[in-house]
Amino acid sequence: MESKKGRKGEESRKRLLKAAANEFSIRGFHDTKISEIVKKAGFTQPSFYLYFQSKEAIFEELITDFHSRVRKLTESLLLENGLHTEDVSKRVLSAVETVFQCLAEDKDVTRIGFFLNPEAKQMKKDLAMVLKENLEAEQRLGYFHSELDMETVAECLIGMIEHLTDSFLLTGIKDPASLAAEIVNLLIYGMLPKGSDVR
Amino acid sequence: MESKKGRKGEESRKRLLKAAANEFSIRGFHDTKISEIVKKAGFTQPSFYLYFQSKEAIFEELITDFHSRVRKLTESLLLENGLHTEDVSKRVLSAVETVFQCLAEDKDVTRIGFFLNPEAKQMKKDLAMVLKENLEAEQRLGYFHSELDMETVAECLIGMIEHLTDSFLLTGIKDPASLAAEIVNLLIYGMLPKGSDVR
Amino acid sequence: MESKKGRKGEESRKRLLKAAANEFSIRGFHDTKISEIVKKAGFTQPSFYLYFQSKEAIFEELITDFHSRVRKLTESLLLENGLHTEDVSKRVLSAVETVFQCLAEDKDVTRIGFFLNPEAKQMKKDLAMVLKENLEAEQRLGYFHSELDMETVAECLIGMIEHLTDSFLLTGIKDPASLAAEIVNLLIYGMLPKGSDVR
Amino acid sequence: MESKKGRKGEESRKRLLKAAANEFSIRGFHDTKISEIVKKAGFTQPSFYLYFQSKEAIFEELITDFHSRVRKLTESLLLENGLHTEDVSKRVLSAVETVFQCLAEDKDVTRIGFFLNPEAKQMKKDLAMVLKENLEAEQRLGYFHSELDMETVAECLIGMIEHLTDSFLLTGIKDPASLAAEIVNLLIYGMLPKGSDVR
DNA sequence: AATGAATGAGCATTCATTCAT
DNA sequence: CATGAATGAATGCTCATTCAT
Numbered sequence: 001m002e003s004k005k006g007r008k009g010e011e012s013r014k015r016l017l018k019a020a021a022n023e024f025s026i027r028g029f030h031d032t033k034i035s036e037i038v039k040k041a042g043f044t045q046p047s048f049y050l051y052f053q054s055k056e057a058i059f060e061e062l063i064t065d066f067h068s069r070v071r072k073l074t075e076s077l078l079l080e081n082g083l084h085t086e087d088v089s090k091r092v093l094s095a096v097e098t099v100f101q102c103l104a105e106d107k108d109v110t111r112i113g114f115f116l117n118p119e120a121k122q123m124k125k126d127l128a129m130v131l132k133e134n135l136e137a138e139q140r141l142g143y144f145h146s147e148l149d150m151e152t153v154a155e156c157l158i159g160m161i162e163h164l165t166d167s168f169l170l171t172g173i174k175d176p177a178s179l180a181a182e183i184v185n186l187l188i189y190g191m192l193p194k195g196s197d198v199r
Numbered sequence: 200m201e202s203k204k205g206r207k208g209e210e211s212r213k214r215l216l217k218a219a220a221n222e223f224s225i226r227g228f229h230d231t232k233i234s235e236i237v238k239k240a241g242f243t244q245p246s247f248y249l250y251f252q253s254k255e256a257i258f259e260e261l262i263t264d265f266h267s268r269v270r271k272l273t274e275s276l277l278l279e280n281g282l283h284t285e286d287v288s289k290r291v292l293s294a295v296e297t298v299f300q301c302l303a304e305d306k307d308v309t310r311i312g313f314f315l316n317p318e319a320k321q322m323k324k325d326l327a328m329v330l331k332e333n334l335e336a337e338q339r340l341g342y343f344h345s346e347l348d349m350e351t352v353a354e355c356l357i358g359m360i361e362h363l364t365d366s367f368l369l370t371g372i373k374d375p376a377s378l379a380a381e382i383v384n385l386l387i388y389g390m391l392p393k394g395s396d397v398r
Numbered sequence: 399m400e401s402k403k404g405r406k407g408e409e410s411r412k413r414l415l416k417a418a419a420n421e422f423s424i425r426g427f428h429d430t431k432i433s434e435i436v437k438k439a440g441f442t443q444p445s446f447y448l449y450f451q452s453k454e455a456i457f458e459e460l461i462t463d464f465h466s467r468v469r470k471l472t473e474s475l476l477l478e479n480g481l482h483t484e485d486v487s488k489r490v491l492s493a494v495e496t497v498f499q500c501l502a503e504d505k506d507v508t509r510i511g512f513f514l515n516p517e518a519k520q521m522k523k524d525l526a527m528v529l530k531e532n533l534e535a536e537q538r539l540g541y542f543h544s545e546l547d548m549e550t551v552a553e554c555l556i557g558m559i560e561h562l563t564d565s566f567l568l569t570g571i572k573d574p575a576s577l578a579a580e581i582v583n584l585l586i587y588g589m590l591p592k593g594s595d596v597r
Numbered sequence: 598m599e600s601k602k603g604r605k606g607e608e609s610r611k612r613l614l615k616a617a618a619n620e621f622s623i624r625g626f627h628d629t630k631i632s633e634i635v636k637k638a639g640f641t642q643p644s645f646y647l648y649f650q651s652k653e654a655i656f657e658e659l660i661t662d663f664h665s666r667v668r669k670l671t672e673s674l675l676l677e678n679g680l681h682t683e684d685v686s687k688r689v690l691s692a693v694e695t696v697f698q699c700l701a702e703d704k705d706v707t708r709i710g711f712f713l714n715p716e717a718k719q720m721k722k723d724l725a726m727v728l729k730e731n732l733e734a735e736q737r738l739g740y741f742h743s744e745l746d747m748e749t750v751a752e753c754l755i756g757m758i759e760h761l762t763d764s765f766l767l768t769g770i771k772d773p774a775s776l777a778a779e780i781v782n783l784l785i786y787g788m789l790p791k792g793s794d795v796r
Numbered sequence: 797a798a799t800g801a802a803t804g805a806g807c808a809t810t811c812a813t814t815c816a817t
Numbered sequence: 818c819a820t821g822a823a824t825g826a827a828t829g830c831t832c833a834t835t836c837a838t
Contacts, residue, residue: 006800030229034829044803049830088391121366145392152381153390159362160355167320167354182351190389191352192287193344208818233812243820245814254812404821428627432808442824447809486789519764543790550779551788557760558753565718565752580749588787589750590685591742606797631833641799643835652833 013051015041020058021108028116029059059112066113070123073102074130088143093184095134099127099161100169100176107170115166124162128154157187212250214240217307219257224310228258258311265312269322272301273329287342292383294333298326298360299368299375306369314365323361327353356386411449413439418456419506426514427457457510464511468521471500472528486541491582493532497525497559498567498574505568513564522560526552555585610648612638615705617655622708626656656709663710667720670699671727685740690781692731696724696758697766697773704767712763721759725751754784 019040023032034055038048052058077095103110114120132154138144160183168174218239222231233254237247251257276294302309313319331353337343359382367373417438421430432453436446450456475493501508512518530552536542558581566572616637620629631652635645649655674692700707711717729751735741757780765771 009801012801028229033827045829046804046831047802050801055829124362125366142392144390148385148390149381153385155362155366156359156382156385159360160358163323163358163361164354167324182348183355186347186352186355186386186389188390190385190391191343191347191387192389193341205818211818232810244812245821246819248813249818407821410822426627431806443808444810444825445823448822453808522760523764540790542788546783546788547779551783553760553764554757554780554783557757559756560760561721561752561756565722580746581753584745584750584753584784584787586788588783588789589741589745589785590787591739603797609797630831642833643800644798646834647797 009051012041012043012047016043016048016051017058017062018108021062021106021112024059024062024116025108025111029055062109063113063117063119066109066117067123069102069105069109070113070127073099074127077130077134080134088138089184089188091138092135092188093180095131096157096161096184097176097180100165100179103161103165104169104176110165111170114162124158128158131157153187157183160187208250211240211242211246215242215247215250216257216261220261220305220307220311223258223261223315224307227315228254261308262312262316262318264305265308265316266322268301268304268308269312269326272298273326276329276333279333287337288383288387290337291334291387292379294330295356295360295382296375296379299364299378302360302364303368303375309364310369313361323357327357330356352386356382359386407449410439410441410445414441414446414449415456415460416506419460419504419510422457422460422514423506423509427453460507461511461515461517464507464515465521467500467503467507468511468525471497472525475528475532478532486536487582487586489536490533490586491578493529494555494559494582495574495578498563498577501559501563502567502574508563509568512560522556526556529555551585555581606648609638609640609644613640613645613648614655614659618659618703618705618709621656621659621713622705625713626652659706660710660714660716663706663714664720666699666702666706667710667724670696671724674727674731677731685735686781686785688735689732689785690777692728693754693758693780694773694777697762697776700758700762701766701773707762708767711759721755725755728754750784754780 016037020032020037023037023040026032032055034048035045037058038045048058052061076098080091080095080098103114113123117123128151132150135144135150135153139146139148139150144150164174164179164183169176169179215236219231219236222236222239225231231254233247234244236257237244247257251260275297279290279294279297302313312322316322327350331349334343334349334352338345338347338349343349363373363378363382367378368375414435418430418435421435421438424430430453432446433443435456436443446456450459474496478489478493478496501512511521515521526549530548533542533548533551537544537546537548542548562572562577562581567574567577613634617629617634620634620637623629629652631645632642634655635642645655649658673695677688677692677695700711710720714720725748729747732741732747732750736743736745736747741747761771761776761780766773766776
């Protein structure tokens with residue numbers, strides 16, 4: 001079922017995946033009909049089953065795709081942890097921007113994997129943990145003040161990323177770079193005016 | 200159809216609403232079956248249609264409930280804008296806590312109205328606008344530094360609230376007060392250590 | 399699903415069972431379509447699922463019906479074993495006739511349970527064993543000659559019953575009494591002419 | 598379409614027939630899928646249609662094979678009718694054994710042609726008629742007692758053969774010779790003990 | 797001689813909804 | 818106020834079969 005050979009088959013498969021990603025991202029799992037996926041891809045219904053076992057299966061595959069993309073992201077974030085550029089804010093900025101770039105790669109798939117997928121919660125938790133570790137490393141080096149609970153910070157960061165992705169990134173209103181800048185600027189420097197006595 | 204009088208009828212209606220809220224919040228709109236709602240409420244299928252026109256209708260009603268709750272929230276936030284306690288952070292804290300309290304009132308309904316509902320986006324946008332206005336008022340009074348784009352701040356705030364609500368509030372892990380404290384502490388004072396030269 | 403109350407429901411269920419029995423017996427499991435069963439019973443498709451879980455389920459139920467009928471048969475055969483009328487051939491005749499009568503009770507169901515059902519083999523084996531025991535009891539009393547392997551005899555009997563049922567009983571060509579008479583006459587007295595020296 | 602020449606083609610055709618016979622005999626007509634036949638034979642689906650017009654066609658061909666085998670059988674039975682060995686029982690034995698031998702030749706094909714095939718009934722009828730004629734010939738010569746209805750006897754014989762074939766021959770539990778012996782012994786001499794006064 | 801790719805036609809099943817009581 | 822019984826409308830999936838190479 002998935003061991004077809006030729007170039008053409010591989011291409012048809014991709015066409016179906018793309019059509020499915022789009023339909024799922026617009027309509028959600030249940031309101032997406034195989035008949036629509038297949039029509040969008042220019043096939044008839046049975047062709048679908050030439051490449052995928054079921055509606056669930058293709059959904060799963062899209063999610064798995066997203067999963068592996070996120071895995072690569074977390075790995076790259078861990079690496080970044082090592083190299084220390086002169087400025088903390090630059091390092092954090094770079095990390096957040098990397099996240100947004102990853103989420104911008106394939107918008108339909110992101111919508112599915114990051115928002116529709118019921119297991120997305122775990123994925124976000126994982127991502128939060130990586131961010132937390134990076135932040136704690138910086139904290140130990142004295143770049144952030146020591147009382148901050150970095151787990152909370154990481155969760156807040158995830159929340160911001162999530163919301164801004166949904167509202168501005170996937171809608172095409174803003175790009176990864178500026179979203180990252182906004183978040184980091186806010187987070188790092190806080191909202192109080194320059195001279196105010198902090199605590 | 201929806202204006203039955205008797206005490207008993209009113210009670211049955213509420214039982215159905217409650218059961219529906221729970222089912223929807225667990226399973227989402229499409230995976231929720233009338234048959235399950237009705238079973239949970241201790242009725243048979245036709246009884247459902249004694250009180251609600253359709254599956255959509257009961258979902259809408261739950262959303263409307265949530266909507267009006269949120270409307271009250273925004274109104275109270277606007278009012279709070281007027282009274283100025285000694286400390287900015289206290290005022291912001293109070294506002295954010297109010298939001299969390301509102302979202303904690305009925306968890307099932309919040310899940311539906313804030314996360315499942317496709318129109319939730321608009322509601323969040325509205326909420327963001329109110330927060331933005333409050334923040335801008337404070338900013339004009341010099342409590343926050345002037346370059347901050349308060350729209351972005353408001354959106355970030357919404358993101359954090361959203362995520363923390365989903366992960367900690369609705370799961371019962373944390374309460375409104377502590378969640379509000381965490382967010383505000385982070386947002387207001389930023390992450391840099393006390394003595395660092397800000398900008 | 400199967401715990402409906404009213405008289406009417408019970409009646410509808412029976413109508414479906416009857417229609418299904420007929421369709422299955424004519425067309426076999428696979429060529430029988432729910433749509434036909436339902437049409438024959440005067441319903442629309444979904445009604446079917448009001449009473450039966452699936453096509454498999456209704457087939458199973460028919461088979462189970464047949465099974466319990468056969469079980470009663472074997473029990474009555476065991477009882478008959480006790481009462482000894484004057485004549486062996488009469489006793490055997492009565493047993494075989496009982497079998498045919500049982501198989502004639504509901505022809506459609508017999509066709510399904512005795513011929514279509516893949517588990518029919520086991521049922522026939524069981525039936526053969528009961529017959530064998532009865533025959534051996536008679537044999538021990540000296541009514542049959544002692545070298546006969548009663549297991550073989552029972553199997554042959556089953557074969558005859560099976561074939562005559564299929565060819566003459568279910569087609570309505572012959573009745574239980576005459577079929578039983580024919581078989582028993584042949585079996586008991588053999589084919590050789592009266593005076594020939596047996597072995 | 599069915600008249601390919603080459604050696605290899607002929608061989609492929611046979612491989613398909615064999616695979617089909619096996620699948621059909623195990624699963625029956627409807628539960629047998631072309632895809633399985635073809636996999637078993639080591640081909641891809643379209644190859645099937647290189648040799649057979651349809652699923653029905655290959656089934657028919659297998660049945661026809663069986664048919665011609667049975668035709669040869671009946672012819673040989675008619676011939677045997679002529680040669681009179683000293684003993685009736687030996688002649689009957691030989692006939693029945695010939696039948697079993699024929700049915701044992703290719704078990705898969707027998708299962709298909711003798712049990713699955715809806716036209717098997719007619720074939721059995723034909724076979725019964727031949728047997729009947731043979732038996733009547735013997736009867737006229739005084740070898741069997743004259744009141745016996747040889748049609749019934751023939752039908753009973755068919756029933757026994759059928760059942761024993763299904764239960765013992767095709768399962769490999771017993772061989773043609775012993776099966777024939779058991780049947781004939783029972784049929785010819787009957788079940789009553791030697792000395793009992795017959796009728 | 798054989799295959800990768802695609803399709804037409806059909807069927808079981810599900811679910812929201814209604815009718816008569 | 819409530820229910821037993823029934824249905825219209827979809828949709829996922831399977832399978833034999835064909836086309837182009």
